[in-house]
Every structure is written in C-alpha cells, then in structure tokens.
Amino acid sequence: MSFTQRSIQGTSDRVDVLVIGGGPAGAWAAIGAAARGARVQLRDKGFCGTSGAAAPSGNSVWYVDDAPGKRAAAKASRYDLGGQLAEHAWMDRVLAQTWDNIQQLRDWGYPFPLDTNGLVRGESLQGPEYMRLMRKAVKAAGVQIRDHSPALELLTNARGEVCGAAGIERQKSASWAVEAGAVILATGGCAFLSKALGCNVLTGDGYLLGAEVGAEFSGMEFSNAYGLGPAFASVTKSLFYRWATFYDAHGQAIEGAGSAKGRGIIAQRLQHGPVYACLDQADAQIANWMRHAQPNFFVPFDRLGIDPFTQRFPVTLRLEGTVRGTGGLNITTEDCATNIPGLYAAGDAATRELICGGFTGGGSHNAAWAMSSGLWAGAGAADRALQERGQARRQLYGAGTVALQAGDSHIFDAQQATRLVQEEVFPFEKNWFRRADRLAASLERLDTLWTHLRSSQAIHSPDSLLRAREAAAMTLTARLMYRSALARTESRGMARRADYTAPDPAQRHRLISHGLDDISLRPQAVQDTAAAAIAPAELASLAGSTLARIAA
16 A cells, blocks of 8 residues: 555644644743744643653753763763763753753742752752643743644645644544644654553654654664563652662572663563562661652552562563663754754654663653753754745645555554554563564564554544554554664664674664665764854743743
8 A cells, every 4th residue: 555645725723833742852842942932832642741751750860060070970971881872062962951951940940959059959850840840831931732632643845844733632522733834743752551650642653753754763773671660550760779679489589680780680580470679778768768759659559558668569670662762763953853854853752862872761861851952953943934934825745644544444453553562562582682583573573563554444533543643653663673673783772682792893873764664774873073062042032021920
C-alpha cells in the first residue's frame, strides 16, 4: 500500500508557533517563542502541568555553577560513561542556559532552598510544584493552551515544509487543525505503556509525526533504559536504592546487585525468579531526608503498610525506553531545528546525545536539556515564523500515514499491536541482553507488524484513532531502536551487545536513522571542538509586569 497526499480543507486556528506537548520542554518552548513576540499555541495530549514523566516526580537537574573547574568536572563525570559521544560546545551551552533558567524559576516564585551563602540550590525540582508554576508562566506569556488535544499528524505545504498539525479534542470528540509558521515537537519519549510513573502518555507520538515528514533520528540504539521500582507500583525513581540490599527468594543477599552493574545482575536474576530489596543501609537521618526529598516514592509502601527500611519488598525493572534513554529526533542547528524546514524538536523528543552521549540516568541531563532545548527551539521557531507572518493562507496537506488513510479490509487492532510490540521490547533477553540473532528476529516480526498496520483500516472515532496512532508510533520506535542497535556492533553507553561486549574505537560516532517502511542508517562524526561563546535565548521581552503576575 502506498500513501497518498491528502489536502486539508480549512484550519481552526492560525498561529505563528504551534507547540505539541505540555511537559517541561513544551512549556519552555512556548515561553521562548512568546518572548520573541510570536503568537503561540500549545496543544497537550493530557493536561499541561500534570501529564508526563516530570509532573508527578522529583526531578534532579544538571545544575552547576561556573566556579573554576566545577563545570569541567560535571562534564567529565558522564563523558566516558556515555561512550564519549557528547560534544563540549553543547554541554557548555546547556550548563549555562540551565543556570539561567533556574534563576528565572526562582524569580517566578519556585521555593528553592538556599545554601549557606544564600545561593539557590537548584539541583532538584519537585514535579508538581515545578509544572504548576510552568503552566502559570505559559499562560502569563499569552500562550493559548489547549489541553486533551493530541496531535495525530503534521501538515505540510507543497514544498514539504511543516506548516501546522491536526488532531483531536478528546473532551469534545472533535477534530482540530492549526496552521503555523513553525511547529515544535515536545512530545517526550517512548516507554511503550510499561506503566512507569507518568509515562503512559509517552508512546513515541512525535517520532511518528516526524518520520512521516522525513525527519531524521539519532541515537535510537540508546533506548533500553529500565527503571527500578517496587513490583507493586509504578514509581521507578531509583536514587534511594543506593542504600538497598537486594535478596533472592531465599533471603540470601545478591552480590553486586547494588553496584554500578547492578541493573544487569537484577535483570539476570529476574529471568529466573523474584528479587527483593530493603533500604536497610539508610540510617535515620538518611531515611528522614528521603521522605522529604521524594515523598511520592513512599506512597505505595504506606498504602500497603510496608516499611521499606526494615521489610523486604519485591522489585522489578520497567522499560522506560527513550524516556531515560538518549535517542530521538536529530538536531541540526543550535536552535534545535530538525532536517525538515519548519520543524523543531525539544526535550525527550529530541536526541540528548549532544550532552550525555549514550547514557543518562533519568532526570539530571534530561531535565536540563528540556529547559534549554525548549527555550532554544521556541526562539528559533518564532524567528522563522515571524519572517512569514502576513503571508496568504497556503494549501496544506496531511502527512499522516498509518491509520489515517484508507486501508484494506482488516481492522486496525491497536490493543493487539501494542501487545505484540511489548513482547519484543519488554523481555530482558531481547532488549537488555541484545544479540544479533535476537535483534534480527525481533525486527522481522516488527517489520511484519508494521506492514500489516499500514494497510489496516482504522475505526474513525477519536479514541480509536488515538490508540491506533499510538500503536503505530510504538511499532516505529521499536523498529528504529533495533535497526540502530543491530548496526552498532559494539557495547557503548547503554547500547550493550552480548555478542560485542567491548567498545570499538572505530565506532565512536552517532548513528543517524531515517525512514518509515525502509529504515536507513549512516554514521555522523562527533564534533570535538571547544565551546564558543553563545548567547542564551533571551527572555527580556517577558520581563516586568507580565512575569510579575506569575509570582503574585
């Protein structure tokens, strides 16, 4: 089945910049675009301020002051761990921009604690307070927020430039289409509906939207991140397990399970039986700090009457894919543009290899990247859009493919498709302990599923369309992941290969992937140049009375 170009008859809105996604990256992008004087609309799959991985969690932040040696040490701490794929210029930019953004959050009223010198301790953000404040900031900047409005496809003009998007308003069971001078994908990563906290809206939607217009990806092999957590809960915040002892079903301590290679040891043990943990290495002072630092970590324990400091509890590993991974849409410019004119990417929807290579532990770098890339993408998208403001309306075309075009007689079964994808990406023996024969076998099944899905007829109700597009996005994401993983015949960062256990110096490059039906790959060299002096995106036009209302 071949996909055909579909004309879009009329749009409900016309703005300068359309932001798709309402997490930290989307919120900062909207503010960055508004700061340039653009008319901005933000559309979120859920409710901007409460949906996504950051909102319900405690978030560490890669926040380092510029005291001599501190930022150099911060860069070095992850450089080798990430396979030496990060770039110094991008790391320097993000460290500088994150510092500025944290000060902005303080000015908006975020209640940061202070150190003994009266300086902000900005290494951590409580998700509920952070995102509540960001929603207020977005609204104060004059941005239109449209909640519960997932995007189903991007819109392009006759030249293939991205000029808007279309989707559904779930609460109204209605469709929407917006023309825009530029679009920012801030849709987050893909956790494959693994039930990790805050991740059930993160199904790789932006990857599918981008791929359908020809966008490239980078680092999709760095996608087998599993979050450690209680088997009976969705919380996968793993910092506190530094103070844990892990046990087998017989109560014997599992040697090495709490070490740097502990996840691999736990994954191996879980294939043969249960694994238990107890935070029995934390003293009273540490336990008290834990309760205050991440209160939601303890909610499931308190509900079940379990004291995690004295009682053993079963643990599991939940796939968080590209949410804690580093792959995503490839960034081609300093303002986070993709290779497709009019399309920008920010946060987990974009690659984070530029600042952490092939490894990230979750918050930290990802949180800093969301702030920084969001602001830069907003400014870049606004600058492009403002150059086109006042132009006559264009003929727009829907770029959507799977489930949005007429298919054969078989009906698109989103639930079955999701289950089939999960069967390929959840098991440790396929995704954690990767090997050429297993990757190839999974790809054969995923490619067959993709071929079936793209010729299936979707039921055109809003919820059915959304679920079908989610299933298609997860299928594409898995194919991009495994195609890239098969091509990287070494172990680097989190891209571990059981059949190639050492890094190969000749493969110190990024892998750029591209395509829908046929996925191609090419290497891209890592730039080792030192950072240039790059001015951060300005927030000056938002200063004063507009932002003062946020803290009021």
